[in-house]
Amino acid sequence: MPTERISFxxxxxxxxxARLDLPEGPVLATALFAHCFTCSKDIPAARRIAARLSAMGIAVLRFDFTGLGHSGGEFANTSFTSNVADLIAAARYLASRNMAPDMLIGHSLGGAAVLRARAGIPSVKSVVTLGAPFDPGHVAHHxxxxxxxxxxxxxxxxxxxGRPFVIGKEFxxxxxxxxxxxAVADLGAAxxxxxxxxxxxxxxxxxxEIFQAARHPKSFVTLDDADHLITDPCDAEYAADMIATWATRYVDMKPPAPPPGAPEGVIRVTEADPEGFLQDVQNGPYHHVxxxxxxxxGGTNRxxxxxxxxxxGLGACTSMTLRMYARRKGWLLEGISxxxxxxxxHAQDAIPSGPAKIDRFMRVIHLQGDLDQEQRAKLLEIADKCPVHRTLEQSSRVETRLEDAPKLPDMSQEGQDIDAAAI
Structure with a gap:
């Protein structure tokens, strides 16, 4: 995902x-992320959620609160109220770029902050909290x-x-x-x-307590065995996927028209795990695998x-083609698998110089319904006419071009705050 290093x-x-994580394609919506107490914008959970949302077309701004991470100011002079004010300032910055936030996401004390900040950010349609306290005073036990x-x-x-912080009486x-x-009762957002x-x-x-205080529409999703900082990549992926799926119900994301000749639109594949092979596959805002x-x-089999x-693709296209044909004929085809x-x-004839390997797809079709042998034979014949089957059997041409590589962001500080006693 393209990432802009910015300040406001x-x-x-x-x-x-701040970091502004942008989609590879058009920006369909914008989210603003608030990190946990004494953390920073670069904790793994924030990075994974931002990557997942940007893959589906949602830009994500994550920033360090005053006095934390790479931001200016003294942490000792900040308070919960000042964190809320920083969120509203971040929203104003996004609005100045015609990207007023549609969603607020807050982790731990950042979750409490987005609940309070919503009243000052009228563009927001949805709010997400992760491990948030209902009583911010709970943080004092640290x-x-x-x-x-x-x-x-x-x-x-x-x-x-393991890190020193100066805590002021105002905080x-x-x-x-x-x-x-x-604030929760009057949230005015999903x-x-x-x-x-x-x-x-x-x-x-x-x-x-947060859920009971809120009015509909409201939803609750358990994070099962996740720790407070959501440090396990699988837990972060699960949280990101749930947020992305939920957001499509409450955030209006209208993708642009697909390119001529490609009604399915652009499929974007984004690396999700540089240490392995996990990839985000996104087709518009609603289809993700x-x-x-x-x-x-060397993968994680996820x-x-x-x-x-x-x-x-071959199996799905085969099933769809058979259904279209049987429907047109009025045949009693009740189910397809x-x-x-x-x-x-090895294929001796693959190349003139000698044996080589070719790809073989073995397809078994199951048909349910009151069909005679002639109808079944015809459907078997029709299976070979499905478009994907023809594409695989015929020669295809893949045209590739390389985009200019964007300047990679400095990742040297990312993830250094995950051991903080955060809330």
Whole structure:
């Protein structure tokens, strides 16, 4: 996915560092992501969710709150309210680029922040929370041993996840006084609450309170055994896929007209896992599947292999072609099932110089219904006329061009904050 490294002005006038993850094709909608307490925009869960949404045409802006990551300002001078103000500033920046956010996504304390910020961002149609607390004051348990010093001296240095942070009294007072019940009830947008039942940092009861306070439309999805930071790539992928699927119901995403001669539109394949072979396969905003390789070949076996997709295309096209023919003839064809296997076999005549291997697709068709032998034989003949069958049997031409490579973003700092005691 193309990623722009940008900055915009935060609530107090400081430059806030951000990444804008863009689709390969047209931007159909925009999401704004808020990270967890003491984290940054670059934690793995944020990157995976952004990659998944951008693959389906949704641009995602993720940024570091004031005083965190690569953003300016002092963390000691921030508060929950200032985080909300930073979100509204980020939304104004997007609006200045004609990309006013349609969706807010917040992880942990960032989830509480997007619930409060929604009132100040009227373009938002949907809100997603991940492991969010209903009571932001819950975050104080991370530094309760320092509360006396903070109240006495106005601030104190605390150690969170092995890193020092200066926590100010304004932050503590702000989270203690913040209540989200009214903001959730008056959200004015569709809400998706995502939470792990075994979250040891923010209990599942917080999700129940958010869900009960919200009005319809609202949805809840469990993250099963995920940890609070959603560090497992499979958990992050699951969360991303659920958000992407849910978003299509509440965010109006109208893709442009397909290119002439290609009514199915453009299929975009984006690498999802540089360490393996997992790929996001997207066709417009609504059709998404995963491609992968078996574990024996270095993959994670979380999607069809490339040849599996070819076999699936042959099987689907065969079934559709038979249905069209039987429907036109008025035959009593009640059901169709097609099994396809692929391998490579030696073919003496493949090339004049000697034996070579060619692809062989073995297709078994099952027909249900009151059909006589003549009808069944005719349908077998028609199967060979399906368009994909003809494409595979005939010579095809693949024309390829290489786009100018975009400048890759600096990834050296990504993922360095995942050990923080985040909320």
């Amino acid at each position: 002005t935060g609530h107090a006038g400081h430059d806030l560092a 530094f309760e041993d320092a509360l006396e010093a903070i109240n006495r001296d106005g601030q104190a240095e605390v150690n969170l996840g 503590v007072d702000d989270i203690r006084q913040t209540e989200l019940g009214e 809400l998706l609450v995502m939470h792990a039942p075994r979250d040891a940092t923010v209990g599942i009861d917080n999700a129940a 995963l491609a992968d390789e078996p574990e024996a070949y 999607g069809l292999s490339p040849y599996g997709f070819v076999a699936a 097609v099994e396809v296997c692929h391998d490579k076999v």
